[in-house]
Amino acid sequence: MTDKPLCVPNGFRFGGVIAGIKKSGKPDISLIVGDQPLVAAGVYTTNQIVAAPVVWCRRNTPSQSVRAVIANSGNANACTGEQGDADTAEMCQRVADALGCDASDVLVMSTGVIGNLLPMEKVRSGIDDVLQKLDTGVDAFVSAAQAIMTTDKSRKTCSRQLQIADQTITITAMAKGAGMIAPNMATMLSVVTTDAKLTPEQATRLLKQAADGSYNRVSVDGHASTNDTLLLLASGQVGELLSGKDETTFANCLNELCVEIARELVADGEGATHWMKICVSGAQCDRDAELIARTVGASPLVKTAITGADPNWGRIVSAVGYAGPPIEPTKTCLTLCGVLIYENGRPLPYDAASLSKTMSQSPEVLVELIVGSGSGAGVHWASDLTTTYVTFNSEYTT
Amino acid sequence: MTDKPLCVPNGFRFGGVIAGIKKSGKPDISLIVGDQPLVAAGVYTTNQIVAAPVVWCRRNTPSQSVRAVIANSGNANACTGEQGDADTAEMCQRVADALGCDASDVLVMSTGVIGNLLPMEKVRSGIDDVLQKLDTGVDAFVSAAQAIMTTDKSRKTCSRQLQIADQTITITAMAKGAGMIAPNMATMLSVVTTDAKLTPEQATRLLKQAADGSYNRVSVDGHASTNDTLLLLASGQVGELLSGKDETTFANCLNELCVEIARELVADGEGATHWMKICVSGAQCDRDAELIARTVGASPLVKTAITGADPNWGRIVSAVGYAGPPIEPTKTCLTLCGVLIYENGRPLPYDAASLSKTMSQSPEVLVELIVGSGSGAGVHWASDLTTTYVTFNSEYTT
Numbered sequence: 001m002t003d004k005p006l007c008v009p010n011g012f013r014f015g016g017v018i019a020g021i022k023k024s025g026k027p028d029i030s031l032i033v034g035d036q037p038l039v040a041a042g043v044y045t046t047n048q049i050v051a052a053p054v055v056w057c058r059r060n061t062p063s064q065s066v067r068a069v070i071a072n073s074g075n076a077n078a079c080t081g082e083q084g085d086a087d088t089a090e091m092c093q094r095v096a097d098a099l100g101c102d103a104s105d106v107l108v109m110s111t112g113v114i115g116n117l118l119p120m121e122k123v124r125s126g127i128d129d130v131l132q133k134l135d136t137g138v139d140a141f142v143s144a145a146q147a148i149m150t151t152d153k154s155r156k157t158c159s160r161q162l163q164i165a166d167q168t169i170t171i172t173a174m175a176k177g178a179g180m181i182a183p184n185m186a187t188m189l190s191v192v193t194t195d196a197k198l199t200p201e202q203a204t205r206l207l208k209q210a211a212d213g214s215y216n217r218v219s220v221d222g223h224a225s226t227n228d229t230l231l232l233l234a235s236g237q238v239g240e241l242l243s244g245k246d247e248t249t250f251a252n253c254l255n256e257l258c259v260e261i262a263r264e265l266v267a268d269g270e271g272a273t274h275w276m277k278i279c280v281s282g283a284q285c286d287r288d289a290e291l292i293a294r295t296v297g298a299s300p301l302v303k304t305a306i307t308g309a310d311p312n313w314g315r316i317v318s319a320v321g322y323a324g325p326p327i328e329p330t331k332t333c334l335t336l337c338g339v340l341i342y343e344n345g346r347p348l349p350y351d352a353a354s355l356s357k358t359m360s361q362s363p364e365v366l367v368e369l370i371v372g373s374g375s376g377a378g379v380h381w382a383s384d385l386t387t388t389y390v391t392f393n394s395e396y397t398t
Numbered sequence: 399m400t401d402k403p404l405c406v407p408n409g410f411r412f413g414g415v416i417a418g419i420k421k422s423g424k425p426d427i428s429l430i431v432g433d434q435p436l437v438a439a440g441v442y443t444t445n446q447i448v449a450a451p452v453v454w455c456r457r458n459t460p461s462q463s464v465r466a467v468i469a470n471s472g473n474a475n476a477c478t479g480e481q482g483d484a485d486t487a488e489m490c491q492r493v494a495d496a497l498g499c500d501a502s503d504v505l506v507m508s509t510g511v512i513g514n515l516l517p518m519e520k521v522r523s524g525i526d527d528v529l530q531k532l533d534t535g536v537d538a539f540v541s542a543a544q545a546i547m548t549t550d551k552s553r554k555t556c557s558r559q560l561q562i563a564d565q566t567i568t569i570t571a572m573a574k575g576a577g578m579i580a581p582n583m584a585t586m587l588s589v590v591t592t593d594a595k596l597t598p599e600q601a602t603r604l605l606k607q608a609a610d611g612s613y614n615r616v617s618v619d620g621h622a623s624t625n626d627t628l629l630l631l632a633s634g635q636v637g638e639l640l641s642g643k644d645e646t647t648f649a650n651c652l653n654e655l656c657v658e659i660a661r662e663l664v665a666d667g668e669g670a671t672h673w674m675k676i677c678v679s680g681a682q683c684d685r686d687a688e689l690i691a692r693t694v695g696a697s698p699l700v701k702t703a704i705t706g707a708d709p710n711w712g713r714i715v716s717a718v719g720y721a722g723p724p725i726e727p728t729k730t731c732l733t734l735c736g737v738l739i740y741e742n743g744r745p746l747p748y749d750a751a752s753l754s755k756t757m758s759q760s761p762e763v764l765v766e767l768i769v770g771s772g773s774g775a776g777v778h779w780a781s782d783l784t785t786t787y788v789t790f791n792s793e794y795t796t
Binding site for chain 2: 046047048049050076078079080081082113114115116117221226299300301304305307308310312313314315317318320321322326327329332342345346347385386387389390391393394395
């Protein structure tokens, strides 16, 4: 996706700089500024242990007067007590002073290691620096997107354009996330920018709907983070307030973009070599189908079978059985990469070597399950589990 | 534990042989026979996809007329449809014919790969063979215990003796399990034999109670199996029917033995180098505390931190936050290997190098969490996650 051309919506400036928060010396302070007050909506982690920046953003969205989003990587400012809250407030105040707005009109995101206080001297000078580097255009957007990355191997950015009443509306998203990826909106940092005109209520509704079908359907390790934040910022510089059919067109485009970027999160899962697309049907309701798909995607035994291109399908079927929602064992069927191998509770003969070859050659392994005769259906994307994930995460801070 | 002397209860004979079901050529048919009809109780997997032998055992326990337990490793006889049910019945019938009892008085367990039909020719000759090898004593018991092992590195056996009314009662267990280990009684195969005298109802009650505090509190990979079975067999050859204080003494001894063997399952988790003992208190109820402890133990990020002897405690605290049960973030405290590092929502200074050294040197890493001011408490044991687990499970069948 990063090969496709990016388009940047009107009404924004972006910047990313190296403040020295990360030991690696990579960019770690990111800023997005609206030329005018922005409509902003947010969807946040469902973790009960929430980082200071999430508390701040929850308090200040939805809004129609947001001027900026300041973000740092390399430190999550989570589990940092009152000092963490004070540091978050100071970050926003510093940006607000430079822009001449209220601190509550500045949103904030942090990502990185949990439990350390922010190195505020570096953060302050990074903020002062990035304020000088703001620019419009793709290069500036990319700088901002790079500065929120942590363990990501690749930058996650994505653009869509749509025509509404002869006007070209742009929607462009940046995201970070490779570990601590779990469904139920606890997945990552992501900012979606658009020049469409939306009300705060409309932005909130459309963003929640898009998150439900995308960010909430992916998992890498099932560990829900303390910091995850998805923001939609609308500058309103193109066209009229969206309504009716135009709103639907915009919503569909936003949903597609979110699915695309959420899939990128999974594809870049720490150490991942493949991902699964797990489609469950025949459940008693959609919620049950999703929970079953999620449970299959979370099983370390299923994940390692995918890693090894091993059609060890009993692991998949047994995960369906312990997911929780009621299933009908004698109506349960599994199709793996298009090959039906378990039908109505009975194993079918299949060519294991050929199926293994198909699994190893495709980055996406399609897992299709029928679990009964109900009408519930759902889909989930999950990464595989490799020795690289384990090595990486057993050596992360020490 | 396997170094401690084993004692075998009166009234049983045991055997284990090589039938060729396992490619490795290791023992794979195990038989336990009662000299007289045995009282038998069982606790089984909660997976909705259940293997044929589990269906058979559920139907035939509790009982006071069980004569034998036949078991095979190397093949789970799960997801095998009607043929799987017929094969299970044939295994029991063959043993019953030799012993001159009803097939319903023979219990059966299978463990191994899911989804393949049993190689019945090998199973039949293995059964005929093991019937000739039955013996009393420790060596025979050990043979039977070895023949149920699959990916286990070490044999899991454990004995306790207790004095009741001047009589020595023996309780001796065998178990297998290293992968597909998840809490909620879906953990392994285990047979507890005793020469105490119990009613079927008493045996069922005491076994469930013991399982709740032991087998249901351990996890390796959180994948609940289709086959897991815990049986209690009582020959009744020593002493009178247990009641009152004597029953309590017996129950305590049974509980301790089950905790010890359950901990061994975790210690031998596939590829495991350490295990965690996670103690949660201050929850709103015991059930909540257990769920929190289990969630911490299931997080791949927590597991890999333990593998790396990395006191990356933010991963532990954030897992508490997404477990589900209500917690009080500002009253949350974490003590790792005896060192208080997070108190009432605030990080404390600590010597990370020293703590890392302690973590690396102890096989058991003690994780103590206070999550609020409630009275709920619970404990869970979980293995760490190593590259060996991943390598092993991505190369298991292909």
